[in-house]
Amino acid sequence: MNILITGGAGFIGSNFIIYWLKKYARDNIINLDALTYAGNLANLNSVANLPNYRFIKGNICNSRLVSNIIRDIDIIVHFAAESHVDRSITDPGIFLETNIYGTHLLLKAALKNKIKRFHHISTDEVFGSLLLKDKNKFNEKTPYHPRSPYAASKAAADHLVLSFCHTYGLPVTITNCSNNYGPFQHPEKLIPLTITNIIENIKVPLYGDGKNIRDWLYVEDHCRAIELVLKEGRVGETYCVGGLLKDVSNLAVIKMIFRLLQGNENLLTFVPDRPGHDRKYAIDWSKIKRELGWQPRYSLEACLVKTVNWYKNNRSWWQSLKNRQFQAYFKKQYPDL
Numbered sequence: 001m002n003i004l005i006t007g008g009a010g011f012i013g014s015n016f017i018i019y020w021l022k023k024y025a026r027d028n029i030i031n032l033d034a035l036t037y038a039g040n041l042a043n044l045n046s047v048a049n050l051p052n053y054r055f056i057k058g059n060i061c062n063s064r065l066v067s068n069i070i071r072d073i074d075i076i077v078h079f080a081a082e083s084h085v086d087r088s089i090t091d092p093g094i095f096l097e098t099n100i101y102g103t104h105l106l107l108k109a110a111l112k113n114k115i116k117r118f119h120h121i122s123t124d125e126v127f128g129s130l131l132l133k134d135k136n137k138f139n140e141k142t143p144y145h146p147r148s149p150y151a152a153s154k155a156a157a158d159h160l161v162l163s164f165c166h167t168y169g170l171p172v173t174i175t176n177c178s179n180n181y182g183p184f185q186h187p188e189k190l191i192p193l194t195i196t197n198i199i200e201n202i203k204v205p206l207y208g209d210g211k212n213i214r215d216w217l218y219v220e221d222h223c224r225a226i227e228l229v230l231k232e233g234r235v236g237e238t239y240c241v242g243g244l245l246k247d248v249s250n251l252a253v254i255k256m257i258f259r260l261l262q263g264n265e266n267l268l269t270f271v272p273d274r275p276g277h278d279r280k281y282a283i284d285w286s287k288i289k290r291e292l293g294w295q296p297r298y299s300l301e302a303c304l305v306k307t308v309n310w311y312k313n314n315r316s317w318w319q320s321l322k323n324r325q326f327q328a329y330f331k332k333q334y335p336d337l
């Protein structure tokens with residue numbers, strides 16, 4: 001099988017490529033990635049020399065390039081996106097371009113080439129925000145109510161993907177997943193930022209009162225969910241994917257990391273809240289469990305240990321990302337630190 005992965009040099013895409021090639025050694029993978037600040041070929045060192053893996057540097061918004069690449073492709077797994085909410089608040093334009101327009105171009109190319117499956121990677125953020133006291137969770141029937149430019153761009157992309165299925169018969173599936181963590185996640189995101197700042201003994205920012213709740217999923221569990229949807233998922237369907245059964249606040253996650261690293265808790269610094277900050281996400285993943293037998297295998301406690309150890313053992317990987325450009329971004333994002 002020939003698979004096109006978009007955004008495969010990013011966090012989840014690279015984990016997925018490594019996962020897939022280990023399991024399906026006879027499949028061919030093409031990884032199309034523009035290598036924005038978030039793309040990093042070092043994530044793929046372990047597969048870079050395999051004969052059935054090929055990297056192409058390019059933008060999904062380049063329709064001529066996409067049409068050339070897509071000719072012999074059976075399946076597209078579409079990860080490429082601008083993915084950081086904070087950056088979408090500062091500069092929404094690029095989010096609309098990549099996440100909406102780029103997805104639309106890929107869909108058109110997929111249709112023209114009679115692709116057997118277009119799988120779109122989406123997020124639980126399209127559903128908006130729950131209240132801290134809410135007992136209900138997001139599921140596949142929850143109306144969309146995106147509240148950040150990032151979430152709005154992903155919501156628009158989801159609608160486009162489903163519209164190509166209903167209008168033109170393109171065989172699509174979507175997964176709406178909660179927050180991932182694990183190896184190769186860019187240090188701008190909450191968990192790696194906390195780990196790496198503690199290791200470097202610099203201040204750890206936390207938005208607002210830290211009571212915001214996220215549903216955390218270890219990235220390998222997400223890769224397994226995508227695999228199952230590709231193999232056994234029903235065309236035209238969306239599947240919610242999440243990791244936790246109990247609520248865990250951002251503050252609690254950060255405190256767990258401080259304990260694991262025996263870090264100095266005085267580094268923890270509350271900073272003014274993110275504008276429009278969603279209070280709570282919680283995901284009901286009973287549909288994918290019922291239909292495909294998926295459930296998370298890994299606990300947050302066990303996998304935070306694994307993740308912290310990975311960052312401890314791969315210092316050069318993240319230190320190269322915390323470069324001058326990153327420092328400038330960090331200063332602008334957290335001027336009070």
Ligand SMILES: NC(=O)c1ccc[n+]([C@@H]2O[C@H](COP(=O)([O-])OP(=O)(O)OC[C@H]3O[C@@H](n4cnc5c(N)ncnc54)[C@H](O)[C@@H]3O)[C@@H](O)[C@H]2O)c1
Pocket residue numbers: 006007008009010011012013032033034035036037038039040058059060061078079080081082083084098102121122123124154176177178179180181186
């Ligand atoms: N990280 C999470 O917690 C999470 C949760 C749910 C869903 N998602 C979704 O999963 C996908 C992957 O997320 P991630 O965390 O790995 O993101 P990431 O930011 O780590 O990686 C995105 C990748 O896409 C590439 N890219 C960006 N614009 C491109 C373009 N125009 N053309 C080609 N490549 C481009 C980047 O170079 C990068 O390699 C995204 O669609 C995101 O919305 C992420």
